[in-house]
Amino acid sequence: MTWLIAGSIGGIVAASIALGFGWLNGSTLLVWLSITFSVASAVFLALAYYRSRAEAASPPVIDPPERVRVRAAARGDGSSTAEMALFDEDSGMSPPSSGG
Numbered sequence: 001m002t003w004l005i006a007g008s009i010g011g012i013v014a015a016s017i018a019l020g021f022g023w024l025n026g027s028t029l030l031v032w033l034s035i036t037f038s039v040a041s042a043v044f045l046a047l048a049y050y051r052s053r054a055e056a057a058s059p060p061v062i063d064p065p066e067r068v069r070v071r072a073a074a075r076g077d078g079s080s081t082a083e084m085a086l087f088d089e090d091s092g093m094s095p096p097s098s099g100g
Helices: 002-025 028-057
Strands: 067-071 081-085
Touching: 002 028
Parallel strands: none
Antiparallel strands: 067 081
């Protein structure tokens, strides 16, 4: 999306330069080129606005927690580390159960 905004700013700069030279030289071609750059800048800004609204409306992507290595606690299997998800029941880091 930032390339759309950068393209719009670049189009505005190009339109200004083309209009300035077209006005100084009396060239209608450069004036029309300036108008074309202005219209392209407006289109880029409209697309950037549309994409930012769509991005803001979409739910954020949340990655699952990474797997971590923890030391095995009092296991008889002989392994010194075990791989498990962060909040697995065996990790000892699961939220406390509500007793009701």
